[in-house]
Amino acid sequence: MSALLSELIVTNFRSIRGTISIPLDAPIILVHGPNGVGKTSIATALELALTGDVAALRRSDDNVRDHLVNRSAETAEITLKMLGGVRPDTKMVVSRGSIQGRALLDADRQAFYSDRCYLSQSTLGRLLDIYQSPASRDPTNTPLTNFVKSLLGLDQLEALIDGLHPAGDKRRMAKLSTDFDRAENLQGRLQGEQREIDALERREASELAGLRSKLVPLKEALALPDDLDQAATLLEEAEGDNQLAREEARVSGIVSLQIQWADLSSDDAPIDIVGLELAESGAAAALSAHREGPGKRLADAIASIKDMFPDVADPDQVDPEEARKSALGLVIREISRLDTIMTAASAASHSVTTIDQQLRQFLARLAVLNEQVESVAGDTASLGTALAGLLPHIHDEICPVCRRDFAEVPGVNLRTHVAEEVARLVGRSERLGEVLAERKQVQDQIAQAERGRSVDQSRALPQADLTTHRQRLSTLRTAKAEFEALAGTAEGGAELRRRHAAAASDLGRARLRDSTATEIRASLANIALSLELPAVADSEPTDEAISRLIVAAEAARDRAKTHADYRRTAAEMIAQIRSKEADKVARGAEAQDRKLRLERLVAAQRTVRRERDAANRLRVAASEARTAIVGRVFNDRLNKIWRDLFVRLAPNEPFVPAFVLPSKDDEAISALLETVHRDGGTYGRPGAMLSSGNLNTAALTLFLALHLSVHPELPWLVLDDPVQSMDELHVAQFAALLRTLAKREGRQILISIHERQLFDYLTLELSPAFVGDKLITVEISKSAEGSTEYTTNVLGFEPDRLVA
Amino acid sequence: MTPLDRVTKLLKDNSYRDARQPFGIGSSTFQFDAVLTAERSLDLVILQDTTVGSIERMRRELLAFGRSLDVLGSRRTLTLVLAGQRIDSDIIEGLSQVCRVLTVAPSADDTKLRDALAVLLPLKLPEATALQGDWATEVRERISTDLSRVANSYLNAAEQGDAGVRHELRRRIDRALAGALS
Numbered sequence: 007m008s009a010l011l012s013e014l015i016v017t018n019f020r021s022i023r024g025t026i027s028i029p030l031d032a033p034i035i036l037v038h039g040p041n042g043v044g045k046t047s048i049a050t051a052l053e054l055a056l057t058g059d060v061a062a063l064r065r066s067d068d069n070v071r072d073h074l075v076n077r078s079a080e081t082a083e084i085t086l087k088m089l090g091g092v093r094p095d096t097k098m099v100v101s102r103g104s105i106q107g108r109a110l111l112d113a114d115r116q117a118f119y120s121d122r123c124y125l126s127q128s129t130l131g132r133l134l135d136i137y138q139s140p141a142s143r144d145p146t147n148t149p150l151t152n153f154v155k156s157l158l159g160l161d162q163l164e165a166l167i168d169g170l171h172p173a174g175d176k177r178r179m180a181k182l183s184t185d186f187d188r189a190e191n192l193q194g195r196l197q198g199e200q201r202e203i204d205a206l207e208r209r210e211a212s213e214l215a216g217l218r219s220k221l222v223p224l225k226e227a228l229a230l231p232d233d234l235d236q237a238a239t240l241l242e243e244a245e246g247d248n249q250l251a252r253e254e255a256r257v258s259g260i261v262s263l264q265i266q267w268a269d270l271s272s273d274d275a276p277i278d279i280v281g282l283e284l285a286e287s288g289a290a291a292a293l294s295a296h297r298e299g300p301g302k303r304l305a306d307a308i309a310s311i312k313d314m315f316p317d318v319a320d321p322d323q324v325d326p327e328e329a330r331k332s333a334l335g336l337v338i339r340e341i342s343r344l345d346t347i348m349t350a351a352s353a354a355s356h357s358v359t360t361i362d363q364q365l366r367q368f369l370a371r372l373a374v375l376n377e378q379v380e381s382v383a384g385d386t387a388s389l390g391t392a393l394a395g396l397l398p399h400i401h402d403e404i405c406p407v408c409r410r411d412f413a414e415v416p417g418v419n420l421r422t423h424v425a426e427e428v429a430r431l432v433g434r435s436e437r438l439g440e441v442l443a444e445r446k447q448v449q450d451q452i453a454q455a456e457r458g459r460s461v462d463q464s465r466a467l468p469q470a471d472l473t474t475h476r477q478r479l480s481t482l483r484t485a486k487a488e489f490e491a492l493a494g495t496a497e498g499g500a501e502l503r504r505r506h507a508a509a510a511s512d513l514g515r516a517r518l519r520d521s522t523a524t525e526i527r528a529s530l531a532n533i534a535l536s537l538e539l540p541a542v543a544d545s546e547p548t549d550e551a552i553s554r555l556i557v558a559a560e561a562a563r564d565r566a567k568t569h570a571d572y573r574r575t576a577a578e579m580i581a582q583i584r585s586k587e588a589d590k591v592a593r594g595a596e597a598q599d600r601k602l603r604l605e606r607l608v609a610a611q612r613t614v615r616r617e618r619d620a621a622n623r624l625r626v627a628a629s630e631a632r633t634a635i636v637g638r639v640f641n642d643r644l645n646k647i648w649r650d651l652f653v654r655l656a657p658n659e660p661f662v663p664a665f666v667l668p669s670k671d672d673e674a675i676s677a678l679l680e681t682v683h684r685d686g687g688t689y690g691r692p693g694a695m696l697s698s699g700n701l702n703t704a705a706l707t708l709f710l711a712l713h714l715s716v717h718p719e720l721p722w723l724v725l726d727d728p729v730q731s732m733d734e735l736h737v738a739q740f741a742a743l744l745r746t747l748a749k750r751e752g753r754q755i756l757i758s759i760h761e762r763q764l765f766d767y768l769t770l771e772l773s774p775a776f777v778g779d780k781l782i783t784v785e786i787s788k789s790a791e792g793s794t795e796y797t798t799n800v801l802g803f804e805p806d807r808l809v810a
Numbered sequence: 811m812t813p814l815d816r817v818t819k820l821l822k823d824n825s826y827r828d829a830r831q832p833f834g835i836g837s838s839t840f841q842f843d844a845v846l847t848a849e850r851s852l853d854l855v856i857l858q859d860t861t862v863g864s865i866e867r868m869r870r871e872l873l874a875f876g877r878s879l880d881v882l883g884s885r886r887t888l889t890l891v892l893a894g895q896r897i898d899s900d901i902i903e904g905l906s907q908v909c910r911v912l913t914v915a916p917s918a919d920d921t922k923l924r925d926a927l928a929v930l931l932p933l934k935l936p937e938a939t940a941l942q943g944d945w946a947t948e949v950r951e952r953i954s955t956d957l958s959r960v961a962n963s964y965l966n967a968a969e970q971g972d973a974g975v976r977h978e979l980r981r982r983i984d985r986a987l988a989g990a991l992s
Contacts, residue, residue: 114944159945162968166949169975170964183980185987192991603992610990617982620960627952627961635948643936654928657912684925714935738910741887742929749850750932773885776850808884810829810847810854 008721010754013087014055018079019100020047023793029800030756031089032780033748034772037758038765039786044794045758046127048786049726052756053124055086055098057116058109062126074100078792086110115720121157122713124724125706133705136679137693145678154677157712158635166628173621186614193611196604203597210586217583224576228569234580241577250570253563260533260559263526264552270523282513289506296502300495301326307488308333310481314340326499334489341482344475351472354465361459368452375445382438390431393424400424523548530555537562639715640665640677648711649682655703655739660684663692663704702730710743714751723747725757729764737764741771748772749779774803813893813916814844814859816923821846821855824931829854835878840871852886855930856909861894861916865901876908889930 010031017025021044028035028048039045054060054074063070075082080101087095088110098107111119136150145151155161172178180187224230230237297305304321308329312318315336319329399406400421403413412420467475530551531542537558542551645664652662666678680688681695689695692704706728713723729740747753759765765783772781781801789795811819826848832841844857858868872890879886888909892902894916905911914926924931946965953961960982967978 114947117944161971162965163945163949165970165972165975166964166968168972169968170979172976173979179983182976183983185984185991188991189987603990607990610987613986614983617960617979617986620957621964621979623957624949624953624961624964627949630952631945631948635945646936647933650928650933653925657926657928684922714933738887738889738906739929742910746929746933751935770885771887773852775852779850806852806884806886807882808833808835808879808886810833810845810886 008752009091010089011052011086011722011756012089013085014048014052015083015085016048016051017083018076019051019082019084020044020074020076021794022047022051023076023078026786026794026796028784028796029782029798030754032782032800033752033754034744035754035756035782035784036765036768036772037756037784037786038762039758039760041760043786043788045760045786046726049124049126049724049756049758051084052086052724053120053126054100054105055084055096055107056109056111056119058098058105058107059116061120062124062128065128065132071105072103074105075102111720118719119722122716123720123722124726125709125728126726129709130705130726130728133708134701137691137696137701137704148677150677150679154639158639160632160635163628163632163635167625167632170621170625170628173618173625179618189607189611189614193604193607196600196607199600200597200604203593203600207590207593210590214583214586217579217586221576221579221583224572224579227572228576230576234584238577238580238584241573241580244573245577250563250566253559253566256533256536257556257559257563259529260552260556263529264556266522267526267548267552270519270526282509282516286506286509286513289502289509293502293506296499300492301499303488304330304492304495304499307485307492311337311485314478314482321499325503327497328500330489330492334486337482337486337489341479341486344479344482347467348472348475350465351467354462357462358459358466361455361462365452365455365459368448368455372445372448372452375441375448378441379438379445382434382441390428390435393431394428397421397424397428527551533559639712640667642667644711644715647714648707651707651710651714651743652704653684654743655707655736656700657736657739659696659700661689661692661695663696663708664688703736710747718751718753721753723753723755723757725755727758727760729759729761737767738771741768744768745772749775769801774801777803779803812859813914813918814857817857817891817893817914817927818844818846820923820927821930825849826855826930833875835875835882838874838878840875840878842868842871853889853930854886855889855891857891857893859894860892860897865897869901869905872905873908891927 012031015027082100084098096110172182321329403420534542649662661681664682666680748755783799786796826846829845829847832839842856846855890909891912893914967974
């Protein structure tokens with residue numbers, strides 16, 4: 007692309023007040039003006055029109071967008087025209103904080119312009135920083151490294167490489183994403199479960215086959231249907247019909263008959279039932295005779311005390327002698343008890359009589375004392391005291407109470423009269439005290455006697471009780487005499503009872519034995535019938551019949567038992583088979599679910615693998631891109647161009663700056679500088695080896711080298727005041743370089759200069775040298791009012807006056 | 811070959827030619843041992859061997875020539891190439907006021923000679939490489955097209971640093987696993 011900038015019109019932008027229109031359609035445009043008149047504003051306006059941004063200024067001030075409009079105006083306008091570009095022109099309008107308009111360059115070219123065409127003050131500052139910053143221990147974090155990284159986009163590439171690093175390794179992935187970790191674990195678990203279930207299925211299937219084959223003979227034996235449900239129902243019903251229990255009962259029935267029979271047949275003595283009956287009736291007669299005679303006396307005697315002792319032994323029920331003795335004992339104890347009670351009661355009655363007599367005496371004395379108290383208690387000691395209180399108030403014969411003259415009473419004066427009366431009252435009061443003390447004593451004695459009387463009264467028995475006790479004593483004494491008299495006869499009664507009991511027992515046993523034998527034979531006959539055996543004939547001995555029946559019954563029981571065993575086994579097997587089949591069905595549902603989950607997970611894992619694969623490939627690509635970019639930039643070519651440029655500007659400087667070339671591709675990017683002597687050999691960093699003037703030259707030439715080291719996408723160089731001081735640069739050499747760049751390398755160069763001398767020199771040196779060559783100079787200044795003034799001069803070629 | 815001959819040859823090999831001498835400016839005539847010039851250029855390159863010539867005479871001549879050019883209103887620029895013995899820096903300082911001074915040591919080999927005259931020579935740019943592409947373009951060129959959509963999301967994320975890329979990677983993995991973890 008051979009685009010040529012052709013015109014720039016700037017209105018009220020930053021330092022520029024008013025409108026300036028700068029023609030640009032020349033290989034070289036020189037802008038001159040003292041500091042502060044707007045040289046940088048022109049460069050910035052150009053940048054804004056081309057890239058839509060003011061990146062170079064923004065590096066030093068984030069808020070620069072707010073200050074783009076000149077203080078005197080509300081909006082700024084920039085119009086840029088271009089020949090040979092995609093679009094011929096653009097117009098940007100800037101008002102507070104907002105920029106409207108479309109940049110002239112596309113995104114890629116914007117970056118190219120910012121990085122490699124425009125040497126702004128801030129870029130130059132950064133380049134100089136590179137030399138002036140102290141040596142850093144970390145070569146990956148030096149100003150040069152950072153400059154190079156941002157220039158090449160290596161920060162983003164390294165972010166990509168580092169950020170995608172986890173994709174290469176499962177452990178790193180697990181660290182990055184907990185879901186990834188969980189998915190890995192889940193898959194392992196599900197697969198493990200699947201394997202376990204498969205093994206279980208195989209085991210179960212073989213067990214099921216074994217059960218089925220074992221069931222076949224049982225089914226035949228029990229005549230069961232093939233359908234297991236029906237078979238199970240049949241077996242359940244058969245369980246209710248308890249044949250085995252019946253058979254066992256029959257066997258034990260026969261066995262118990264056998265035992266009974268053995269008992270009967272063991273005592274072989276002949277049975278004389280008639281004799282036994284005679285003996286029994288004799289004994290009964292003797293017993294009843296006894297009961298009518300002495301037995302009755304005893305019974306009567308015992309009956310007489312039955313009221314008093316309800317639990318006394320009945321002589322008809324127990325041994326009469328025992329009954330007599332115990333009754334006698336009871337009677338004697340009761341008599342003794344009653345005697346004691348009677349004696350105590352009579353003593354208490356006597357004591358009550360005595361106390362009553364004393365009480366009567368005490369009461370009479372109390373009455374006398376009461377009378378004395380009443381007679382004495384007419385005047386009281388208190389009256390005496392009151393009168394004594396009057397004595398001090400009696401001074402003559404006039405009564406202080408009634409105001410009468412006591413002199414009317416002859417023979418005694420008032421004072422004496424009152425004193426005597428007081429003495430009399432006090433004497434009577436002492437007597438009353440003595441009488442009251444005696445009365446108190448008598449009252450105490452009465453109370454004591456009454457307490458003693460009530461105690462004795464409670465001990466004495468009422469008359470009705472005394473009568474009852476006496477009647478009982480009489481009854482008891484009669485019974486006692488009777489019991490003592492019957493001592494001999496009672497023993498005889500007991501003996502008669504024993505004999506009768508023995509005779510009755512013998513008779514009972516004989517009768518029972520006779521009937522049992524008959525019953526045993528009848529039972530045997532029944533059993534034979536139920537076993538469908540030949541009947542028990544009368545001639546067949548009982549022992550033999552029993553043996554025959556036991557054998558048959560036991561055989562029947564064994565058959566039933568075997569049958570029951572079969573049924574039980576078959577039922578168990580069928581239950582097992584059915585349960586296993588049910589389990590299998592249940593497992594089937596679970597297995598289906600697991601299978602679905604596993605498939606889902608495996609599919610997701612495939613996606614994850616694809617993602618990781620993509621990430622890895624991208625990482626490799628980024629890594630390669632980094633290597634390529636680094637390799638392309640830091641190569642001999644860059645150093646070669648840089649050297650060429652540097653040598654042109656500083657022909658006498660033996661040390662030439664150079665990049666230390668990267669040795670390995672994968673290393674973290676670290677850009678380092680060194681100096682190379684023209685005669686060979688590498689030396690220290692440029693900051694240490696070069697003078698400040700040559701450092702400026704190094705910075706400038708590094709920028710130009712970066713521009714020249716790539717294909718000239720945009721053939722422009724915009725240098726904003728690159729030379730701060732003439733002394734720092736070999737001006738003649740710089741001019742020659744600019745001329746070479748413009749006229750031989752086809753670059754359009756816009757350079758602003760603040761130093762007049764340099765401007766003049768460059769104007770001369772860069773004069774058009776052939777037909778069609780052109781130089782534009784612009785001089786900017788400020789009027790007294792502060793508005794921007796400018797003059798432009800377009801120099802065309804004219805043949806030099808000196809022909810050479 | 812004298813150093814001066816080598817200078818002459820190098821310059822002539824790079825499109826310089828002999829200037830037409832002597833130069834008559836007004837009534838004066840200026841004549842130098844060797845003067846080269848180039849087409850499409852206003853350069854006059856004056857060559858002087860310091861070993862054989864008189865420096866003082868040459869200095870005077872040169873000052874006068876420069877003054878005459880100014881009077882004439884010529885825009886030609888003068889370059890003096892001194893080959894041979896080193897001369898006083900004071901003199902070089904004085905000469906620098908009127909012309910560009912380049913010195914060539916008598917012992918200079920080809921490289922040094924070229925270095926000394928570099929400013930007069932065209933730039934020898936090595937083979938221009940392809941455009942230094944944007945970093946993202948560099949990456950895109952290295953991946954197959956099926957990857958380009960995935961790559962775009964990562965390339966965007968790279969602007970936020972490696973944490974942004976990791977976040978994007980995690981997001982994509984988690985999205986792939988979403989629904990499969992129940």
